Amino acid sequence: MVFLKRQLPVILAFVAGIVLWAQFYIPSKASQQVLEVFTRWAIIMSGGALVLGLLSSVHYHWTKVALRKPGFGFSIVTLLTFGFVAISGWFPAKPVSWSLWVSLVFLGIAALLCIAYLVRRSRDPSAARLLPVAGLLAALGLLGALVIYPMQLKMFTTQTIQPGSLFDWIFLHVFVALDATMFSLLAFFIASAAFRAFRARTPEATALLIAGCIVMLGRVPVGEWLGKIPHTQIDLPAIASWILNNPNAAAQRGILLGVILSQVAISLRIIFGIERTYMGGGD
């Protein structure tokens, strides 16, 4: 077991690292084929990692609900959403059939009954009566969604998500809206934080503050407009561009070189088995 857990990963990392490093310097057909094989493996493993991540996420939330840890209600919502979106992906065409909508209503009511049971079960023992009803509705919903609806539509003949399909609707009207809203909130927090925290306490902070203000104004049309005011002659976009292309680029280049040299060092440590933390610390 120690060989499988500790020694084999080190051997694999060493062989893969050395082979791919050598491949880069060998311009032959065999070398290209080696790269092709490794690349294909990497893509397959990335797909596997994606599934592993999903299973891990489901396991985490399932355990949280089962143990009724604080905030388990959010996990219920996560699991329901996960299941609903995953199922909706199986139906890429526009829902034109009544059976899907009726099935979804049944599944939705069943989900609500399950949540009601989980919330009330500690206080009200009779809440268990909700479960058979929820089970019946869920069974009918699944029968309609997974059997009757696909039969009606001759589903699974197309792979592309069609406009107007349930998945497309969820993506556009729920996911896009929520994700964009979350990111948009940043504007409000940044404005508030700028007012409260951005202070010229030291010379360095003052330089950062002045540069930040110039770049902020120079990177929007109003910066150009300010330069056109008679007698001002301040070309803010040019100053902003100079800041970004010179002091900023120089600092970024230094950071990048540091990061890349560190990556080389870490890669060598992994290849030669010195760095083993990627294997995890437990048994």
Next chain:
Amino acid sequence: MRSAVTALLNVDRRIIYTIVLLCVALPLLFPLKIKFSPTREVRDAYDDIQALEPGSVVLISCDYGPASMPETHPMFIALLHQCFRLKLRPIILTLVPDGPGLALRGLRSVLEARDEQGNLLYPDLKPGVDYSYLGYKPGGQAVMLGIGQSFTVTFPQDYAGDSTSQQPLFKEVPALGDVAYIFDIASVGLPEFWLPYAAAREKKPMSVSCTAVSVAQYYPYYASRQFHGLVGGMKGTAEYELLTGMEQILRRVPDATRGMDAQSLVHIFIVLSIVIANVLFFIDRRYKLADRRTG
């Protein structure tokens, strides 16, 4: 005076939020139409695409999700219009899981674009011949290396499920080394991987469109001409829309250009906030020093 300074320094954040809301909403309702001109970074990207021969293949990677959609998605639309008008052939893919829906929607909106008479702008375009949409594949750098070997092996099917090996586009352009240009539209750090694993490896020119937050980190690559062009944030996209003539194509103010007024006002407000807060901070500090001296 002192109480006023203290009150202003501790102003309720909801007041700040309300002003930001007004700065965003009012220009969208009543546009100011502040003029702007393209910067060198954006013009370089645009000129590179303009200089490509008709029929050349451009790889467009749509590595962005809904969170950065206002900054990046209009860039994808403008770039597609530019490609189709120049008879270039884009191969579109995405390396982020929330990208396929947006890329497909953008592609469809361009393919369905119509002129004033209601005719399709690009009626003769055929998938697999004039363009290809490959969709999403997990793996990041592995996918970049994979398409360096072969498009059809890495993406055996396109997004519609059609076999790529049967498509004329991929018979002519079997691998990344055969494309003329790489354009990464990204909200994440993928341009830094596209450069070594694709552009530098295959010796292909590359430009990047990214969010305003991440543009600063790409300037070293632009300064060294590893990125030929750099389209940063919504302002960069608006400049690209201006160069592409998107207002004439769409017959309305394009999306990123429309956001410029709101962005200008919000930036002015933030700069004024910083200046006012610092003036108040120094006045307040002077009061505190005076208190200390008087005991």
